[in-house]
Amino acid sequence: MAQVRPMRADARRNYERLLKVAAEAFAEHGESASLDDIAKRAGVGSGTLYRHFPTRQALLEAAYVGRVEALGSRADELAAQLPPGEALTEWLYELCVGSIQVRGLKALLGSAVTDGSTAALTACGTTVRGAADRLIEAARADGFLRADLEPVELLRLAHGVTTAAELADGKGTRIRRYLALVTEGLRA
Amino acid sequence: MAQVRPMRADARRNYERLLKVAAEAFAEHGESASLDDIAKRAGVGSGTLYRHFPTRQALLEAAYVGRVEALGSRADELAAQLPPGEALTEWLYELCVGSIQVRGLKALLGSAVTDGSTAALTACGTTVRGAADRLIEAARADGFLRADLEPVELLRLAHGVTTAAELADGKGTRIRRYLALVTEGLRA
DNA sequence: TACCATGCGGAGAGAGCCCCCGGTTGGCAA
DNA sequence: TTGCCAACCGGGGGCTCTCTCCGCATGGTA
Structure with a gap:
């Protein structure tokens, strides 16, 4: 058919x-x-x-599949050449930077981790979630991440960090800092 | 004049x-x-x-000054009846909930902590930053918060948490969880 | 009461979104 | 090659929204 x-x-x-x-x-x-x-x-x-x-969403998605897939393979690249924790950290950093630099990509990645989104969130969602799953699994096994953290939660928080960094100067200068704050916590 | x-x-x-x-x-x-x-x-x-x-911004601001001021006095209320750490946590929670429930308030609070914003970000910015300053100062003195955290950074991160929670279900159910994750960190 | 600055309102230009349908054309069959 | 027709094109047009402009109404004052 x-x-x-x-x-x-x-x-x-x-x-x-x-x-x-x-x-x-x-x-x-x-x-x-x-x-x-x-x-x-x-x-x-x-x-x-x-x-x-x-729809606008369809065009956005089609226009950036390539970029999202690059993010996916970048995950494996990093996983191969860095310890799990660092690989994850670096990947998240690149994810956030891309979200800010390539305007429009942020919206796409955001909708890829939205819950109420229309049924199957397509290729992009699958790709980026898959990459995150792999990195997180490894990092967790290595004792780098708390055990109760769902991959999709981490992606949402990364989206939040991007938003926060955007508020700061619109250019992503603060991404590393905010990512570190979130990873390490705000406690004394 | x-x-x-x-x-x-x-x-x-x-x-x-x-x-x-x-x-x-x-x-x-x-x-x-x-x-x-x-x-x-x-x-x-x-x-x-x-x-x-x-401008739209002017109307938004004028429409919600009251609500923002309520947030300001709520800070003092909480500070008076809870230990510093809890007061801060609870205030941040209420801030995030308001941002989600009262659509439009989020945008206003966001622009209140934006750097490149047009000159003086007015009453709302001052009010909410002031409230955060007081709570954070107390929490820090109490050893609850890391010393290098700027108040405005915390507000930006709270905005980020709101965004993340919005992605989850659009209703703010996850705010407590995400706020806790950020406060405590993602490490094992 | 009468005057006039202050403020009103809605028409209209400009920009976008998106649907729709008459006209065109690529590709296949003969 | 030729001819046919389904697939595809394009842009006009209806709609919504923003924001400005200017002739008219009216509140406040002398």
């Missing part, structure tokens, strides 16, 4: 140009970049954009 | 109705509630709304 006949050549062309332009636009203006504008810049009508990507 | 002649009666009437309606609207629809709609519901033209409150 769901016979997937290949896209017509013109459709595929438009699809790809939209993705490219969208990634730029979201990075520049954040997740609320104008969709009509993206269509215009890609040289297609807005109808075409909405046919390929029914 | 800045001769402050009292508002004309009709102006004052409109001003107050706008505030009341705005508080309801922001609470219901979040900070992006429609301003024209608020004007309509208050029975005034949109021009009137924009004259009294030039």
Whole structure:
């Protein structure tokens, strides 16, 4: 079922140009970049954009799958070359930095760890949750993390840290500091 | 300078109705509630709304000063009847709960601890920072908090915790848990 | 009572979102 | 090659929202 006949050549062309332009636009203006504008810049009508990507979320997701997957493989890379605790710490840092630098990515990652989200949260959610699972499992086995911490909770807290760092200066300078505060606790 | 002649009666009437309606609207629809709609519901033209409150931020702020001030006095109340550490913890909890339950308040409190914010962040910023200062100073003196923690950092982290809890279920059920995680740290 | 600064209101320009449908075209079958 | 038609295109248009502008109403005062 769901016979997937290949896209017509013109459709595929438009699809790809939209993705490219969208990634730029979201990075520049954040997740609320104008969709009509993206269509215009890609040289297609807005109808075409909405046919390929029914919702803003769909476009956002499609535009950044690559980046999210890079985050996933980066996790394995770090796991291979650092002790579990450090690998996790560094990965979280890169996650937060990406969330701030690539505007729009934060929104995507956020919705990937939202509970009430529409059913299956797609590739991105799976990818990033999977990566986190692996790193956390290792870190926990190594005695670095408390045992009662769910992976998704850590991802949500990382999102929170990003938000906090954004409030500070909008540029992510404070990420390392806030991440350390959260990891080590606020107690004397 | 800045001769402050009292508002004309009709102006004052409109001003107050706008505030009341705005508080309801922001609470219901979040900070992006429609301003024209608020004007309509208050029975005034949109021009009137924009004259009294030039920006969305100004209206948001004016609509919630009361609530923010309540948060300020609540801090002293708690300080008077609980040990410093508990007072701080409880206050932070109430801060986060308010941020989630009263949609729009979160945005206001967030901008109150933003660095690049436009010059003087007004009454709300001062109030909430003041309250935090007092509680934190006491908690620190009591050996509850690490010494290198700036009050504004804690407020930002609280904002982050709120964001994280919002991702979880949108209702704030997880606030206590996440606040505890951050306070105690994630280490084993 | 009459004057006029102060304040009102809503029309309208501008920007976005998204749907819809008449026209076009890629790709296949003959 | 040619011709056909499903798939696809594009942008007009209805809607919502923001924010400004200016002719008109009215509260407060002399």
